Amino acid sequence: MPHLLIIAGGMITYAGIRWYRRSKIEKTSNADEDMLTPKSKTEQVVPENQQLSEMNYAINTVHQDFTVASISFALATVAPLFYSPLSLASAFGVSYNTTPIWQKGYDSVFEHKQLNGPVAYSVLVGSFLLTNHFFMAALINWLFYLSKRFLFLFKESFQKSLVGFLVATEPPDSVWLRKNGVEIETSLDSLKAGDIIVVNAGKMIPVDGFITEGMASIDQSLLTGAADSEPLEKKAGAHVFAFTYVLSGQIYIKVKKWGRETYAAKMAAMYS
Structure with missing residues (x-):
């Protein structure tokens, strides 16, 4: 007992x-x-x-x-x-x-x-x-x-x-960069930390960073792998990750990391 x-x-x-x-x-x-x-x-x-x-x-x-x-x-x-x-x-x-x-x-x-x-x-x-x-x-x-x-x-x-x-999926070669109030198309490789890019509905987010403006429904299931994962509603201040998808809405993202430094790239390296 x-x-x-x-x-x-x-x-x-x-x-x-x-x-x-x-x-x-x-x-x-x-x-x-x-x-x-x-x-x-x-x-x-x-x-x-x-x-x-x-x-x-x-x-x-x-x-x-x-x-x-x-x-x-x-x-x-x-x-x-x-x-x-x-x-x-x-x-x-x-x-x-x-x-x-x-x-x-x-x-x-x-x-x-x-x-x-x-x-x-x-x-x-x-x-x-x-x-x-x-x-x-x-x-x-x-x-x-x-x-x-x-x-x-x-x-x-x-x-x-x-x-x-x-590994097989490449992020988009170009992104829409907001500079001096104007959106211009530029290559992903030319980005630097602190740049602001815009991502619209139906597009893949190519960088890690945080939202500065806008609101969107984002699908992160490719990263989490959760079978019951639901899209997340994210707004200004929320973090976003490369290889996730904007299902609806439009967001402006302040770039923190891209390429091999992103969460997705590091996860791929960890499991490979």
């Missing part, structure tokens, strides 16, 4: 730490997305390692989330047989896993007026928790994160095969 209590206590501590770190990272990410273009020439764009962290945050949490889901399911399974209060530890783990989904479900209903997967999942798991059906809540939670783990494994395979695509 004591060893079960130790496991439960350890899981609660671990989940609590992860919960705190997740909320801290999400707040940082949201602040970065909403920040305005730097006003001073001496101000720096967010460091590259932070950009990469933001891009891969969802991937890096898959293992931890699955671990919490597995322990929660195990505790819910043994609780009726050995020590019923372990069900509360299981419920805590399920709540930790489900909190981001509850938030998405809330936003879908009250902000977007939509009924979708997160809403259904939130109602289902929430109902089981409120009616003390902890085993069913933990089972559904575990199956959900098991599927996410399989998607992650698929993503790794996808990213490795993506290397060939990134």
